[in-house]
Amino acid sequence: MTGWRKGLLELRKYPSAVAGMLIIAFLVALSVYTVIAIPYTQALDLWRGGDHWRLHPSNAAPAWVDTITRGGQARTTVVSIADTSMEQELFEGGRQVRIPLEIDYGYRGFPSEMNLFLRARGHDREPFVRMTWVTPDGREIALGGRRIAREDRVSISQNLTLERRLGHVPHIGLLKQPDSGPEPQVLQGRYQLVLEAVIFDDEATIDGDLVLYGQVHGIAGTDHQRRDLLLALLWGTPVALAFGLIAAVGTTITTLVIAAVGVWFGGLVDAVIQRLTEINMILPLLPILVMVGTLYSTSIWLMLGIVVALGIFSAGIKMYRAMLLPIREAAYIEAARAYGASDTRIILRYMIPRILPVLIPTFVTLIPTFVFLEASLAVLGLGDPVLPTWGKVLNDAQAQSALYNEQYYWVISPAILLMLTGLGFAMLGFAMDRVFNPRLRSV
Amino acid sequence: MSTLGQNVEATTKGALVRDLRRLGGFTARRLIALFLTVLVGVYLTILIANMGGRVDDLRLVQIRSEAAEMVRADPAFFDLPSQERNSLIERQVQLEVERLRLDQPFILRSFNYLYQAMILDLGRAEQMHSDSGARDVYSIIVERLPATLLLFGTANLLIFFVSVFAALVLSRRYGSVADRSVIALAPSSAAPAWFYGIFLILFFAFLAPVLPPGGMVQAPPPESRLDYGLSVLRHMIMPVVAMFLSQIFISIYSWRTFFLIHSSEDYVEMARAKGLSPRMIERRYILRPTLSPIITSFLLMLIGLWSGSIILEQVFNWPGLGSLLFQAIGHRDTPVIIGSVVIFAYLLALTVFLLDLLYGVLDPRVRIAQGGGA
Numbered sequence: 142m143t144g145w146r147k148g149l150l151e152l153r154k155y156p157s158a159v160a161g162m163l164i165i166a167f168l169v170a171l172s173v174y175t176v177i178a179i180p181y182t183q184a185l186d187l188w189r190g191g192d193h194w195r196l197h198p199s200n201a202a203p204a205w206v207d208t209i210t211r212g213g214q215a216r217t218t219v220v221s222i223a224d225t226s227m228e229q230e231l232f233e234g235g236r237q238v239r240i241p242l243e244i245d246y247g248y249r250g251f252p253s254e255m256n257l258f259l260r261a262r263g264h265d266r267e268p269f270v271r272m273t274w275v276t277p278d279g280r281e282i283a284l285g286g287r288r289i290a291r292e293d294r295v296s297i298s299q300n301l302t303l304e305r306r307l308g309h310v311p312h313i314g315l316l317k318q319p320d321s322g323p324e325p326q327v328l329q330g331r332y333q334l335v336l337e338a339v340i341f342d343d344e345a346t347i348d349g350d351l352v353l354y355g356q357v358h359g360i361a362g363t364d365h366q367r368r369d370l371l372l373a374l375l376w377g378t379p380v381a382l383a384f385g386l387i388a389a390v391g392t393t394i395t396t397l398v399i400a401a402v403g404v405w406f407g408g409l410v411d412a413v414i415q416r417l418t419e420i421n422m423i424l425p426l427l428p429i430l431v432m433v434g435t436l437y438s439t440s441i442w443l444m445l446g447i448v449v450a451l452g453i454f455s456a457g458i459k460m461y462r463a464m465l466l467p468i469r470e471a472a473y474i475e476a477a478r479a480y481g482a483s484d485t486r487i488i489l490r491y492m493i494p495r496i497l498p499v500l501i502p503t504f505v506t507l508i509p510t511f512v513f514l515e516a517s518l519a520v521l522g523l524g525d526p527v528l529p530t531w532g533k534v535l536n537d538a539q540a541q542s543a544l545y546n547e548q549y550y551w552v553i554s555p556a557i558l559l560m561l562t563g564l565g566f567a568m569l570g571f572a573m574d575r576v577f578n579p580r581l582r583s584v
Numbered sequence: 585m586s587t588l589g590q591n592v593e594a595t596t597k598g599a600l601v602r603d604l605r606r607l608g609g610f611t612a613r614r615l616i617a618l619f620l621t622v623l624v625g626v627y628l629t630i631l632i633a634n635m636g637g638r639v640d641d642l643r644l645v646q647i648r649s650e651a652a653e654m655v656r657a658d659p660a661f662f663d664l665p666s667q668e669r670n671s672l673i674e675r676q677v678q679l680e681v682e683r684l685r686l687d688q689p690f691i692l693r694s695f696n697y698l699y700q701a702m703i704l705d706l707g708r709a710e711q712m713h714s715d716s717g718a719r720d721v722y723s724i725i726v727e728r729l730p731a732t733l734l735l736f737g738t739a740n741l742l743i744f745f746v747s748v749f750a751a752l753v754l755s756r757r758y759g760s761v762a763d764r765s766v767i768a769l770a771p772s773s774a775a776p777a778w779f780y781g782i783f784l785i786l787f788f789a790f791l792a793p794v795l796p797p798g799g800m801v802q803a804p805p806p807e808s809r810l811d812y813g814l815s816v817l818r819h820m821i822m823p824v825v826a827m828f829l830s831q832i833f834i835s836i837y838s839w840r841t842f843f844l845i846h847s848s849e850d851y852v853e854m855a856r857a858k859g860l861s862p863r864m865i866e867r868r869y870i871l872r873p874t875l876s877p878i879i880t881s882f883l884l885m886l887i888g889l890w891s892g893s894i895i896l897e898q899v900f901n902w903p904g905l906g907s908l909l910f911q912a913i914g915h916r917d918t919p920v921i922i923g924s925v926v927i928f929a930y931l932l933a934l935t936v937f938l939l940d941l942l943y944g945v946l947d948p949r950v951r952i953a954q955g956g957g958a
Contacts, residue, residue, distance in 0.1 A: 420624045423933070424628060428924075456884065463877045513779065544785060560779075
């Protein structure tokens with residue numbers, strides 16, 4: 142065991158090993174943080190989408206994209222009715238409330254969408270609201286009026302009459318300079334959305350938010366369902382690490398030992414192992430997984446179980462057998478036999494170490510292989526339906542033609558994380574190969 | 585003198601006959617074993633693809649609803665009382681069930697499926713059809729085969745020969761700059777081909793649109809043969825590059841390590857001590873004993889060609905066997921799924937058989953009698 146400790150110390154001399162270990166440490170830290178910060182059930186709930194995300198823009202690029210490019214893209218602005226000062230005017234049978242929602246708009250780009258969420262509590266009769274848009278240069282644009290239900294959403298961007306009147310979609314038309322021609326420019330300054338509500342009940346209140354959705358959002362951007370991609374990128378880390386690690390450890394060790402046992406004992410044992418392997422080789426892994434995913438369930442843990450089960454008698458056994466067969470006939474094995482070494486000893490101490498050098502690169506790249514296998518399944522649309530993973534993000538991106546729509550961030554950020562995981566393990570593994578492999582060092 | 589000569593001749597003849605008989609016995613045993621292997625593998629596939637018989641229940645529901653729909657929509661039956669209409673539906677269902685032999689228990693039918701699969705009677709697809717409209721599984725598979733062979737053949741042969749050749753060169757120049765850079769680049773193979781494919785599509789189809797993002801030939805296909813070929817070539821560039829990128833460094837690395845280990849064997853050292861030329865050592869003392877693993881991986885790679893890769897073909901929208909299998913699974917088209925697996929199984933069994941024979945020829949240290957218990 143001191144050999145291993147010495148080897149670990151020696152690993153520090155290899156820059157690639159250090160880099161790999163740093164990457165792995167970063168990923169592990171990220172997983173621990175994620176699991177603590179966003180508990181499992183909460184992550185699943187959030188990833189299901191829906192009302193959690195109504196204040197987020199859809200298909201918004203990450204904020205750093207804006208920093209790299211020319212800048213000045215709109216961020217999401219939320220103005221809440223609770224923060225404004227209302228003016229009330231009582232009349233018989235009710236009151237009229239004037240709510241000026243003030244927006245300081247300083248971005249050079251237009252928002253991606255405009256919504257007004259209204260909540261009216263404690264009303265017997267639905268209140269009536271009239272909306273007026275006041276631009277910094279004093280123009281007043283009437284946005285019409287409507288009755289407000291208990292939970293109401295006024296999609297200003299989808300107001301077709303307004304669009305016809307302004308000549309642009311409302312979220313552009315309302316914010317452009319009055320005569321800026323076919324290429325509209327933003328008129329920066331203080332805007333107002335004045336809500337004039339008529340309320341018929343004394344105790345009743347009106348509450349809500351005006352949202353000017355941005356073109357960019359947060360570290361990771363958002364997807365078509367307004368979900369923050371950061372959630373999936375974060376939660377993808379522990380899922381990928383767990384899947385890769387369990388699958389790699391579960392399969393390689395069993396495969397190698399079984400191959401060596403078969404070669405050493407020969408005869409019936411070897412024949413049985415070979416037959417099992419051959420049957421298993423006829424069943425190709427990915428199609429089986431796709432079949433199970435389509436016909437039975439796409440639960441990630443079921444997939445993991447099948448990967449390990451099919452991986453035990455994988456095609457690797459054939460390769461190991463081809464390498465081990467000549468070794469079985471080698472003179473030093475004969476010598477070991479002559480001094481009376483047991484079968485277990487010969488297999489574990491003489492035969493397996495002999496082919497380990499060739500196997501270490503394969504073993505180490507196996508972890509990322511399984512990480513990518515999970516991503517592959519997700520890209521095929523067979524990802525776990527409830528769990529946010531990197532592959533799932535890629536799959537969504539592909540289904541929504543993200544590349545075609547120039548939403549490169551949607552593909553690039555999960556891809557970078559996948560690549561990082563792959564490189565981290567592979568770099569460490571390859572360096573380990575050189576350290577723990579005396580035969581390689583001597584040549 | 586002459587009697588001695590005759591004796592020697594007789595013994596060699598006897599040895600030859602004995603060897604041939606032993607070879608024949610071995611071959612027969614291997615063939616039977618492989619046949620059983622294919623049998624079990626195919627049967628397992630049939631079980632999985634039919635969800636252990638549950639697909640039949642789904643099919644029964646479908647038949648019933650189709651029959652009901654047909655009777656309800658037919659104006660000729662409008663006047664019938666509902667009782668008679670129901671019995672009519674029942675009769676229709678009964679006929680269809682008997683036609684598909686769904687009245688037999690699944691276990692019985694599964695053996696029937698197995699028999700048909702083993703004699704390569706692949707049957708007719710349930711949902712899918714070939715581009716020419718044919719319904720039999722054979723023509724559906726044959727139609728997709730050339731696309732897969734073309735793409736994966738080009739890429740894998742390229743990768744195999746480049747990597748073995750480069751590995752031989754590098755193992756001679758151990759520690760050189762080229763060697764170090766291959767080692768440094770090897771971790772890049774952690775990502776599969778489709779992953780590089782996505783980036784290639786991003787760069788060369790969208791950011792700088794010089795290559796088509798997917799498909800096998802432009803639409804509509806060019807008229808002349810030359811243009812058609814050129815178009816296919818253009819569509820092949822990105823998937824081939826993606827596969828090459830994802831595999832080349834790790835292959836070179838593994839073969840290089842493999843050769844290095846073998847080039848430090850005692851007998852190689854001895855050959856060196858005898859003063860043989862490096863080229864001779866390489867050919868006789870390194871390549872010869874390492875030939876069986878090389879051939880193994882070459883043949884297994886060839887087998888891999890027939891199956892294609894589901895995900896790479898999906899990403900590049902390549903109309904090959906991989907995407908066929910994916911569609912078949914999506915449609916729950918069991919005959920197509922089983923058909924592709926059966927062909928794959930036969931090819932694999934054939935390869936394994938060839939490998940067993942080749943090992944004996946290539947490496948005398950691996951005795952062919954071993955399989956039978958030495």
